[in-house]
Amino acid sequence: MKKFLLLFLFLLILGRTEAAAAVQKVPILVYHSIEEYHGHGSKELYVTPENFEKQMSYLRNHGYTLLTFEHWQDRKKVNKPIFITFDDGYKNNLNAFAILQKLKTEQYKPTATMFVISDFIGNANRLSKADLKKMADSGLISVQSHTATHPDLTKVKNWTYELKESKEKIQKITGKPVIALSYPYGNSDEQVVKETKKYYLFGLTTTPGPFSETGIKDEPYLFPRTYVKYSTTLKEFMQVVEVK
Numbered sequence: 001m002k003k004f005l006l007l008f009l010f011l012l013i014l015g016r017t018e019a020a021a022a023v024q025k026v027p028i029l030v031y032h033s034i035e036e037y038h039g040h041g042s043k044e045l046y047v048t049p050e051n052f053e054k055q056m057s058y059l060r061n062h063g064y065t066l067l068t069f070e071h072w073q074d075r076k077k078v079n080k081p082i083f084i085t086f087d088d089g090y091k092n093n094l095n096a097f098a099i100l101q102k103l104k105t106e107q108y109k110p111t112a113t114m115f116v117i118s119d120f121i122g123n124a125n126r127l128s129k130a131d132l133k134k135m136a137d138s139g140l141i142s143v144q145s146h147t148a149t150h151p152d153l154t155k156v157k158n159w160t161y162e163l164k165e166s167k168e169k170i171q172k173i174t175g176k177p178v179i180a181l182s183y184p185y186g187n188s189d190e191q192v193v194k195e196t197k198k199y200y201l202f203g204l205t206t207t208p209g210p211f212s213e214t215g216i217k218d219e220p221y222l223f224p225r226t227y228v229k230y231s232t233t234l235k236e237f238m239q240v241v242e243v244k
C-alpha cells in the first residue's frame with residue numbers, strides 16, 4: 001500500500017513538473033501571393049486560392065483562434081491561437097480576403113494581418129488605398145507596416161522615413177493604429193530593433209518556428225514566422241500549426 005502511495009505521489013509530482021515546463025507555442029504564418037502561379041517571380045512565394053482555402057478551413061474545423069497583434073495578450077486566453085500574416089501587399093491578397101470573408105461564421109472570425117510597403121500602395125500589382133480601407137473596415141484585416149520602400153533595414157540610414165512615415169501613412173489610410181513591423185527579407189539586428197522600438201510594439205522576422213516565450217531581451221521585436229509555400233501540402237500545414 002505504502003509503495004502505491006509513493007508511486008502515486010511520484011507521478012503527481014512528475015505531472016506537475018511537466019505542466020509547469022510546458023510553454024505555450026503560437027504559430028505565426030507568413031504568406032505572400034494568394035493566386036495561381038503563372039510563371040512570374042518565385043513560385044514558392046505563391047499559394048493557390050484553393051490551397052489557402054483548405055488551410056483556413058482546416059483551422060476553422062479544428063478550433064483555432066486567428067488573432068492579430070492588437071490582441072497579442074489574448075493568446076493566453078483563447079483556444080489554439082494562431083497568427084496569419086501576409087507580406088508585400090500584393091493585389092492578389094484580395095483573394096485571401098474574399099476567402100476569409102467566405103469562411104467567417106458566428107464562431108469563427110478569421111482575422112489576419114497584411115504588412116504593406118507604404119510607397120507601393122496603389123502600384124499596378126499592389127493593394128490600393130481603397131482596398132486597404134475596405135479590408136480594415138471589415139474587422140477581419142489588420143493593416144500593418146512592411147516599411148516605406150522595402151530596404152534591408154540592416155543597411156539603411158533614413159529610419160524616420162522607413163519606420164515612422166510609413167506607419168503614419170498607413171494609419172491615415174485605415175484610421176487604425178499601426179503597431180507591428182515586418183522586417184523586409186526578415187533582416188534585423190540590434191540597431192534595427194532599437195529603431196523599431198521607437199514606433200512599434202512588435203517586430204517580425206522570418207526565422208521559422210512557432211513563438212514560445214523565453215523572456216529574452218527584445219523578444220516582441222524578434223517574433224519568428226513560418227513560411228507557407230506553394231509546395232506546402234495540407235499534411236505539412238497540419239504539422240506546422242499543430243504545436244504542442
Ligand SMILES: [Zn+2]
Pocket residue numbers: 087088146150184185
Ligand atoms: Zn517583403
